[in-house]
Amino acid sequence: MVNFNTKILFLSIIFLLDLVLAKSNGWITNNVEVHIINALPPNSKPLALHCKSGDDDLGNKTISTHDEFDIYFNEKLFGGTLFFCHFWWNSKNIVFDVYNNHVSKSSEKDCGRLNPDLMECYWKVQEDGFYFGAHRYPPPEYWKKESW
Numbered sequence: 001m002v003n004f005n006t007k008i009l010f011l012s013i014i015f016l017l018d019l020v021l022a023k024s025n026g027w028i029t030n031n032v033e034v035h036i037i038n039a040l041p042p043n044s045k046p047l048a049l050h051c052k053s054g055d056d057d058l059g060n061k062t063i064s065t066h067d068e069f070d071i072y073f074n075e076k077l078f079g080g081t082l083f084f085c086h087f088w089w090n091s092k093n094i095v096f097d098v099y100n101n102h103v104s105k106s107s108e109k110d111c112g113r114l115n116p117d118l119m120e121c122y123w124k125v126q127e128d129g130f131y132f133g134a135h136r137y138p139p140p141e142y143w144k145k146e147s148w
Helices: 004-024
Strands: 031-038 047-053 057-063 068-074 083-089 092-099 112-115 118-126 129-133 143-147
Touching: 031 092, 047 068, 057 068, 092 118
Parallel strands: 031 118
Antiparallel strands: 031 068, 047 057, 047 083, 083 092, 112 118, 118 129, 129 143
């Protein structure tokens, strides 16, 4: 006969496995989309970037003017989600967080919530810096957050 402690342990393991599976499918945490839009002048050199998190290295990318690079992920269960990118254009370069707890939930401007489980953030790269916006529809208002 199985004792009470063994039953509790078994049920706890099942619960934890359920929690891990739910987290991996975005059922508990938010799904996030970060969009980086190249709004540099036409016919200029492409924007080069390299984005990483603690879990993922997205490698080196280049995006032409009016194109965008998108990052899709789930927030970490207990907070601390971070994605940062290194950007290069002409002789300029900068590294900053494109998504973290402050960027996503700043009191002044934050990522847009499309539904209870999905947030989207927009970064528009221009000659003078990086502009942040919340939603694609209606078209976002952008606020300058970083300079080259």
